[in-house]
Amino acid sequence: MGTVRIYLNQSLRKALRIKIGRAFNEGTGLKVASAVHSAIVNARGRDLHNSEIRPGVTLASDLFAEDADGLAIAESLESALGISFPRDRGAVALRVLYRGPAAGDYTERTVLELAVEAYRLASGENR
Numbered sequence: 001m002g003t004v005r006i007y008l009n010q011s012l013r014k015a016l017r018i019k020i021g022r023a024f025n026e027g028t029g030l031k032v033a034s035a036v037h038s039a040i041v042n043a044r045g046r047d048l049h050n051s052e053i054r055p056g057v058t059l060a061s062d063l064f065a066e067d068a069d070g071l072a073i074a075e076s077l078e079s080a081l082g083i084s085f086p087r088d089r090g091a092v093a094l095r096v097l098y099r100g101p102a103a104g105d106y107t108e109r110t111v112l113e114l115a116v117e118a119y120r121l122a123s124g125e126n127r
Contacts, residue, residue: 035081
């Protein structure tokens, strides 16, 4: 199971590198990919297999993440990466699961999109 997890972290890191482009830092990318993967696995618990966490899957529909999972993922990422999501707990959960809930965009977020936001926050980039 450890080998599968390392492979999947690398898959997410590679997708993240492509998405970020020239500004990509390998160390930050590896840390973010590992933190995102671990946060999702820990939030969803034993009912989620490592191989299900791929860059293109959605958190809500594909991985069946709910608001409580979104909050747990956010808290885990904040702790692991030293980043900060908005403090309104409901908004944090929605921001993790959906693209732009504050603007009325409830399009589901993919694992890669979450990793990109976490990367930008971890590297100090502003959106």
